[in-house]
Amino acid sequence: xxxxxxxxxxxxxxxxxxxxxxxxxxxxxxxxxxxxxxxxxxxxxxxxxxxxxxxxxxxxxxxxxxxxxxxxxxxxxxxxxxxxxxxxxxxxxxxxxxxxxxxxxxxxxxxxxxxxxxxxxxxxxxxxxxxxxxxxxxxxxxxxxxxxxxxxxxxxxxxxxxxxxx
Numbered sequence: 001x002x003x004x005x006x007x008x009x010x011x012x013x014x015x016x017x018x019x020x021x022x023x024x025x026x027x028x029x030x031x032x033x034x035x036x037x038x039x040x041x042x043x044x045x046x047x048x049x050x051x052x053x054x055x056x057x058x059x060x061x062x063x064x065x066x067x068x069x070x071x072x073x074x075x076x077x078x079x080x081x082x083x084x085x086x087x088x089x090x091x092x093x094x095x096x097x098x099x100x101x102x103x104x105x106x107x108x109x110x111x112x113x114x115x116x117x118x119x120x121x122x123x124x125x126x127x128x129x130x131x132x133x134x135x136x137x138x139x140x141x142x143x144x145x146x147x148x149x150x151x152x153x154x155x156x157x158x159x160x161x162x163x164x165x166x
Contacts, residue, residue, distance in 0.1 A: 030046070030049070030063060030074060031071070034071070034074055034075055034078065036078055036081070036082065041078070041081050041082065042078075044081055044087060045074070045077050045078045045081055046063060047087075048077050048081075048087055048090055048091065049061060049062050049063035049073075049074055049077060050063045050104075051091070051103060051104055051105070052073060052077070052091075052094060052102055052103065052104065053101065053102055053103065053104045054067055054069065054070040054073075055069055055070075055073075055098065055101075055102065056068075056069050056070065057070070061104055062074050062077075073094070076094075077090055077094075080093060091103070099111075100112055
């Protein structure tokens with residue numbers, strides 16, 4: 001094998017390894033015994049499950065979570081759909097039971113104002129903090145006093161005369 005071929009092969013191998021590391025691993029937490037026989041209802045159930053937060057994992061949908069509570073919620077969603085509830089009714093039922101926190105994208109209202117407003121407030125507070133630190137640092141640099149003639153003489157004996165006097 002020529003050197004060029006080895007180089008190309010190594011590049012291809014590196015690309016495949018990087019692709020394998022970057023590619024999202026799809027976790028299918030929905031078990032076969034949970035799935036509905038009607039594909040339309042199952043599709044609706046999966047779509048709803050992607051909108052609902054796992055109360056244990058908190059940053060995963062119940063569709064992705066393997067927690068027992070997520071399984072219970074997936075089954076509850078499917079039971080409500082089989083009973084004839086609309087998607088909105090299922091979501092309303094779960095919000096009534098668990099609050100807006102059960103939604104991965106909670107609505108903007110009085111109860112979720114802190115949730116939606118905390119990130120912009122933190123960014124603004126951080127920017128103000130950086131501005132204040134920069135101003136203090138600039139002021140501290142400006143306020144540094146020059147060396148007295150005695151300190152300059154002592155420094156020149158330790159280090160030598162300044163380059164302009166050499």
